[in-house]
Amino acid sequence: MTQPRADRPLLPGATLGVMGGGQLGRMFVHAAQALGYRTAVLDPDPDSPAGLVSHRHIQADYLDPVGLALLADVADAVTTEFENVPAQSLRVLAERRPVAPAGDAVAICQDRADEKAHFSRAGVPCAPHAVIRTEADLAAVPAGLLPGILKTARMGYDGKGQARVNDAAELAAAWQRLGRVACVLEQRLPLLRELSVIVARGADGQLVNFPVQQNLHRDGILAVTEVPAPDVSPQLAQQAVQCAAAIAAELGYVGVLCVEFFVLADDDGGEPRLVANEMAPRPHNSGHYTLNACDISQFELQVRAMTGLPLAPPRLHSCCVMLNLLGDLWLRDGGSTQVTPPWEQVLALPGAHLHLYGKADARPGRKMGHLTLTGPNAEAARDTALRAAALLGLPGF
Structure with missing residues (x-):
């Protein structure tokens, strides 16, 4: 299938797929249906808010190849309703159907370190920060970044996966509590x-x-x-x-x-x-x-x-x-x-x-x-x- 273009859009009557069945997916489904589109939701929860109101609910894990294949069968184009849907699943779907946003763009949004690097490439300032993946990274953190906020590079949202730290000792302890996963330390700003x-x-x-x-x-x-x-x-x-x-x-x-x-x-x-x-x-x-x-x-x-x-x-x-x-x-x-x-x-x-x-x-x-x-x-x-x-x-x- 060719990608939709401004001079050849995908018109109402087609089926739009969405990865994720939460409230954002639910409101997307309502908007798509108001414009005359059919909808298909892939989400593992049988009672997902979007799945309950969609024309089709594919109850499957986001990495399930059978579920992804079925979504590609029924949907003419696919989007996502949350940033932590596996980017690789979006790439798989893109082999058969238009996917927006693309898996590569979603992947950048899933990693705080990649995200901040992208801001810099776009010429947009962000908070002074350091990426911590190893003990050596931890030891090399500039003193000027403290006090700061330590955030997991992946999966943190709504204040989860974060710790406020005032000095090097608190930083080391917080990194330990967060499981020694890849993190970003941001300088605390006024x-x-x-x-x-x-x-x-x-x-x-x-x-x-x-x-x-x-x-x-x-x-x-x-x-x-x-x-x-x-x-x-x-x-x-x-x-x-x-x-x-x-x-x-x-x-x-x-x-x-x-x-x-x-x-x-x-x-x-x-x-x-x-x-x-x-x-x-x-x-x-x-x-x-x-x-x-x-x-x-x-x-x-x-x-x-x-x-x-x-x-x-x-x-x-x-x-x-x-x-x-x-x-x-x-x-x-x-x-x-x-x-x-x-x-x-x-x-x-x-x-x-x-x-x-x-x-x-x-x-x-x-x-x-x-x-x-x-x-x-x-x-x-x-x-x-x-x-x-x-x-x-x-x-x-």
């Missing part, structure tokens, strides 16, 4: 705030972007996203978009890509500056607000990019605040009692849009859904979001 930019890039190089998003994390997990970003100048926002575009172009990327940035205080009191933190080769938690606040969602752009349909620039039509809903909301008395959050009161708020992901079991830190509060202006959206947070027992922001 962080003002966190941003993210979501871009979509087609096979022809066309690129569009959503507005810059300002994010608040708690315990390493995204808690709040505000759009427009309230504390970001137009100049800094433009720089963030340009950096994300350069990163995507250097990858030859096709699909939706999210780049997360740190905004740093300038040591001499000048303008804040940006460094890239990490990237995700898929739609992102911080972009879920696009379902309700934009005329085209990040998931529709994922469909358009992988099929070669036009990438119309998305428009933000409503100011908004998005609250991440974790399993803790459902748990009381140390987790021994499960309760239903006060959805009736929350949904009585103007501009409240609730999205639950179809996960049966609530667990601490598990992403169960999100709530987007839209308003005619940023102040109204924020005020409503604070009321919603109070109803749900969430901290203010």
Whole structure:
């Protein structure tokens, strides 16, 4: 099968495959189905959120050759919903079907060391860091990188696989606790705030972007996203978009890509500056607000990019605040009692849009859904979001 092109797209009626059955896959499936595509999900979980709503669910491991062959049989093109799907599986699928993003691009996103090297190739600054794979690497860490944050090179997300270290002794102990696996030590920086930019890039190089998003994390997990970003100048926002575009172009990327940035205080009191933190080769938690606040969602752009349909620039039509809903909301008395959050009161708020992901079991830190509060202006959206947070027992922001 030939690759989709801008002048010969894969049209509605075709079947789109997705590796992974979580909430991102579920929202991708909904977007694809709204455009008239059939869908097929490969995921080992019989109750995966995406598998439950897809036309076809292939219950198989991500490395299972029989499952991969079946997905290639039924799907006309394939994408992924999370960055830790085996890159080799995407390469295998690409021998028979168009795959976007490509396995090589996903592989870079799976390794923090490779990711930071890619940022440098794209001309985008990142935090000063050192790669630690051996005892010799550990001994050679420059003193100027401490205090720092030690992160596993692979598989860490939502604050997992990380340790804050203040000196060489703590660094050595943390590396031991993390299993002496390959790690990246990042210098701890004077962080003002966190941003993210979501871009979509087609096979022809066309690129569009959503507005810059300002994010608040708690315990390493995204808690709040505000759009427009309230504390970001137009100049800094433009720089963030340009950096994300350069990163995507250097990858030859096709699909939706999210780049997360740190905004740093300038040591001499000048303008804040940006460094890239990490990237995700898929739609992102911080972009879920696009379902309700934009005329085209990040998931529709994922469909358009992988099929070669036009990438119309998305428009933000409503100011908004998005609250991440974790399993803790459902748990009381140390987790021994499960309760239903006060959805009736929350949904009585103007501009409240609730999205639950179809996960049966609530667990601490598990992403169960999100709530987007839209308003005619940023102040109204924020005020409503604070009321919603109070109803749900969430901290203010």
